Amino acid sequence: MSDLTRLTLKAALDGLQSKTFSSVELTQAHIDAVAQARALNAFVLETPEKALSMAADADARRAKGEAGPLTGAPLGVKDLFCTKGVRTTASSNILGNFVPEYESTVTSNLWRDGAVMLGKLNLDEFAMGSSNETSAFGPVVNPWRRNGSDAKLTPGGSSGGSAASVAADLCLGATATDTGGSIRQPAAFTGTVGVKPTYGRCSRWGVVAFASSLDQAGPIAKTVEDAAILLTSMAGHDAKDATSLDVATPDFASFVGKSVKGLRIGIPKEYRVDGMPAEIDALWEQGIAWLKDAGCEIVEVSLPHTKYALPAYYIVAPAEASSNLARYDGMRFGLRVEGGNLMETYENTRAKGFGEEVKRRILIGTYVLSAGYYDAYYLKALKVRRRIADDFDQAFQKVDALLTPTAPSAAFGLGENANDPVAMYLNDIFTVTVNLAGLPGMSLPAGVDVNGLPLGLQLIGRTLDEGTLFSLGGALEKAADFRAKPAKWW
Amino acid sequence: MAIDAATVRKVARLARIAQPEERLEPLARELSGIMAWIEQLAEVNTEGVTPMTSAVSMPMPLRDDVVTDGGDASIILSNAPKSSGAFFVVPKVVE
Numbered sequence: 247m248s249d250l251t252r253l254t255l256k257a258a259l260d261g262l263q264s265k266t267f268s269s270v271e272l273t274q275a276h277i278d279a280v281a282q283a284r285a286l287n288a289f290v291l292e293t294p295e296k297a298l299s300m301a302a303d304a305d306a307r308r309a310k311g312e313a314g315p316l317t318g319a320p321l322g323v324k325d326l327f328c329t330k331g332v333r334t335t336a337s338s339n340i341l342g343n344f345v346p347e348y349e350s351t352v353t354s355n356l357w358r359d360g361a362v363m364l365g366k367l368n369l370d371e372f373a374m375g376s377s378n379e380t381s382a383f384g385p386v387v388n389p390w391r392r393n394g395s396d397a398k399l400t401p402g403g404s405s406g407g408s409a410a411s412v413a414a415d416l417c418l419g420a421t422a423t424d425t426g427g428s429i430r431q432p433a434a435f436t437g438t439v440g441v442k443p444t445y446g447r448c449s450r451w452g453v454v455a456f457a458s459s460l461d462q463a464g465p466i467a468k469t470v471e472d473a474a475i476l477l478t479s480m481a482g483h484d485a486k487d488a489t490s491l492d493v494a495t496p497d498f499a500s501f502v503g504k505s506v507k508g509l510r511i512g513i514p515k516e517y518r519v520d521g522m523p524a525e526i527d528a529l530w531e532q533g534i535a536w537l538k539d540a541g542c543e544i545v546e547v548s549l550p551h552t553k554y555a556l557p558a559y560y561i562v563a564p565a566e567a568s569s570n571l572a573r574y575d576g577m578r579f580g581l582r583v584e585g586g587n588l589m590e591t592y593e594n595t596r597a598k599g600f601g602e603e604v605k606r607r608i609l610i611g612t613y614v615l616s617a618g619y620y621d622a623y624y625l626k627a628l629k630v631r632r633r634i635a636d637d638f639d640q641a642f643q644k645v646d647a648l649l650t651p652t653a654p655s656a657a658f659g660l661g662e663n664a665n666d667p668v669a670m671y672l673n674d675i676f677t678v679t680v681n682l683a684g685l686p687g688m689s690l691p692a693g694v695d696v697n698g699l700p701l702g703l704q705l706i707g708r709t710l711d712e713g714t715l716f717s718l719g720g721a722l723e724k725a726a727d728f729r730a731k732p733a734k735w736w
Numbered sequence: 737m738a739i740d741a742a743t744v745r746k747v748a749r750l751a752r753i754a755q756p757e758e759r760l761e762p763l764a765r766e767l768s769g770i771m772a773w774i775e776q777l778a779e780v781n782t783e784g785v786t787p788m789t790s791a792v793s794m795p796m797p798l799r800d801d802v803v804t805d806g807g808d809a810s811i812i813l814s815n816a817p818k819s820s821g822a823f824f825v826v827p828k829v830v831e
Contacts, residue, residue, distance in 0.1 A: 347811045445791035459791050488797055489790070557774040568751060575752070577826050579815035588827040593754035605753055609744070609767060612751040623774070628787035630780050635788055667766065668773050684791030709792065 250275040251415040255319055255472035258418055262308065262318045269308070269318025273301035273362050276320045280364060280416045285736040288401075288411040290325050290383045291333055292365040300362040307360065316479055317360025322411045322420035325366040326373055327353050327463075328452040332363075336454040337381040338371045340574045340581045340599025350452025351484045352421060352463045359479040364417050367407030371601045372571065373428055373456045376673040378406030379664055380603040388436060388657050389414040389732040392697035396735070399657040399699070402432030402673075408466045409436040413732060419467040419476045423453060425460045426559055427653075427677025430689035433466055434652035434702025437691040437730060439473045439719070440466045442677075444710050445684035446491035448477075449484035457566035458489075460559075460681040470690060470719040474498035477712065493710060501716035507541030509718065512645035516552040517676055519654060525695045526651045533649055533692055533703045536725035537718070545645050549637040554630050555679040556671055561614050561627035562682070567604075568611025574599060606667065635683040642708050647718055650676050652689040652702035676704060686712045688719050691728040700730065739767045 250272050253261065261267055277294045297320060304318035328334045328346035335341045349357070357363070370380040377400040378385040386406040388399040390413065401410040405422035409432035412420050422429040424442035433440025441464045448463040455461060465476035478498045484490040513534060518527070534544055576582035576595030583594040600608070614623035641648065654675055663670045680687040686709075689702040703722060707715045741760040744767065748755040755763065809822035818825035 344815055347814055446794070459789075485797070485799065489792070489794075491792065491794065492797070551780065554777055554780055557777050560770065560774055561777075572752075576817060578812075578824055580817070582817035584827070588829055589752070590754075591827050592752040593749075596752050597754035600753065606763075606766065606770075608751050608753065609747050609763070610770060613739070613743070613747045613767070613771075616747065616750060625787055626777055626780075626782060628789060629782035629785040630777055632785050632788035633780060633782065667770055681791075682788075 251279045253418070254468045255418040255475055256469070258319055259316070263313070269301040269304040269362060270298060272318060273297050273320045276364055276417055283414055283416055283736045286387050286389060286410050286414060287384055288368055288386050288407040288414070288416060289322070289365045290335060290337060290368045290407070293332060293363055296332070297362050297364050304360050304362060314358070314360035315475065316356060318362060319360070319418050320362040320364045321356065322364050322367045322408060322417040323353055324369055324405055324408050324421050324423060326369060326423055326454045327421055328454070329353055329363070329366065332366065334366065334454070335382070336372045337369050337383055338599065338601070338604070339382045340596070342581055344580055348452060351449035351486060352453065352480045355479050355482060356421070361479070367411055367420060369407055370404035371604050372454065372567070373404040373423055373425055374567070374603050374607055375403040376427070376431060376670055377660070377663065378403040379660060380601055382601060385660055386410045387660070389736065390436060390657060390699055391732070391735065392699060398660045400435065400660050402435035402657065404428040405432045405466060409433055409438050409440070412436070412438045412466050412468060414736070419465055419472055421463060421480065422466045423461055423463050424681065425456050425563060426681050427674035429464050429466060430677045430687055430702070430704060431653045431673055433689040434700070435657040437700030437728065438466050438468060439470050439691070440464065440689045441473045441477055441712070442680065442687045443477060443481060443712055444491070444686045446489050447481045447710070447712070449482070449487040449490045451484055451486040455570040457563040458570060459566060460563060462681070470716060470723045471499055471502045474502050474716045491710070496713055498712060498716050501713040502720040504717040504720070505541070506537070506717050506721045508543070509647065509714065510543045510545050510645040511537050512545050512547035512641050512648040514547050514549045514552065514641070514648055514650060516549050517650045519675065522651070522654050523695065526654065526701060529693045529701050529703065530649070530651050533722060536722055537649065539725065540721045547641040547645060547648070549641060549679065551630065551634045551637050552679060555634050555682055556675055558627040558630040558634065559678045559682060560610070560671060561623050562631060564607040564611030565615050565624050566611070568608045568615065571604070571608055631682045634679055638683045638685060647714055648706040650704045650706065652676060652704040656695045656697070656699040656701055680706055685709060686715055688715045690719050690723055692722065692726045693728065694730055739764050739771060
């Protein structure tokens, strides 16, 4: 039954509906795949018993005619989402044995709709990273390798476990989060589809906080349609998150396959950066050609403040993180390392519990918020953030969506960028603007590079206009006809 | 602006993260490198620009000021590193 793991989410749901196989069979196939793929280090916790029990429940409900939109579909959950009674770590030693007494709203929505949990997925510690190398559990290994090489590559980050497990057919889809590109960049590095919805579309309640004004949950999936099905379940207003938008959730899958004829697509000229591989530029041109063929009108637009997005982000995100992560003090939950007095206990706990990148970002955040620097750095960054958002507002007066590359390179080797924080930060150069402006973005696989590694294209839409992205994504997916899969070596 | 070891010591103290003396200089270099890269923000004219404090403009939602949950100390304490009865146990705060 191992071929059940090759199915898309949509095909699996159809197979469950037609009784071709049961959820227990489908789930067992995925449990076996997960157990065989430990070399990828994608899961930090496998929950096979829980999965089989949820699958049996799903089969019973379907037999009674009570199936929901996801009933019986086995999924992976990024270990940033709190899951009741199931250890949740954010891949940090400071939360090493934290077992939540509550369930995040996004995962609650998935279980409400019948999904089955296979386990918790690895990530960069507190979602801070672009290569999964900051995880306390060690990095996830990308299932993709360069042609003729067995060098270990990064799956990207921070949602590296989510992206790798979907690419390796360990789950039918996965939850992920995106603060600066953490859904879209790993999706691009693994040949999967990742969607960061509009800020406020998915509730942040029960998601371990990194930078609250930027964090947003979304799916990583095998196809555009699968991502639409997952997002429809994950999204929705939640009174427990004050920034949750009180708007109806459309059936996003209904947008996939719609004609995109007549849509105006903006090509931001500032996204042509120095040193970008020619293949990525060529893929971008190819994407433009595909959308032209589909009847779109291509318009060059300007987003003049693009180059300032990353430096602004590296003030705003660490500032918010230094505040959010103040809660890890060793008193109420998580790790405690005793000292001679209260202050020493705080300092020892946080020194031992946090990894180097998390400490670095807390220190930057504390520095830019400290007396004398607040106006020069933090307030300045918030003003630049406004100018970046204004750039998009002006562009969206002329166009319906934007098309860009997702990342400036294909997946790189583990360890390659580890000693240069700024080089690592540049991975998010095309994705971070979208978080600052709160807009929806999608990455989908569109081709492979000279080494056979997947490359992604990014679509950016207006606030709450994910529907147009799903239509455009569907059109690009059809044109690209990306069928490459990583050769199984694990 | 370059960050020196004394500044790192002060910021680490504010952030409640113990840093051994030998880490202060390397950290000062790393953070200075990052802050030097961030300095390019000074090029942007932000005269008269309102700071963007929220990703999506919406009024703050209000709810009735009523108790909606609570009353179960054992749940609150279930992940405590140290507890006694219905209380967290913390190091001595007042001498």
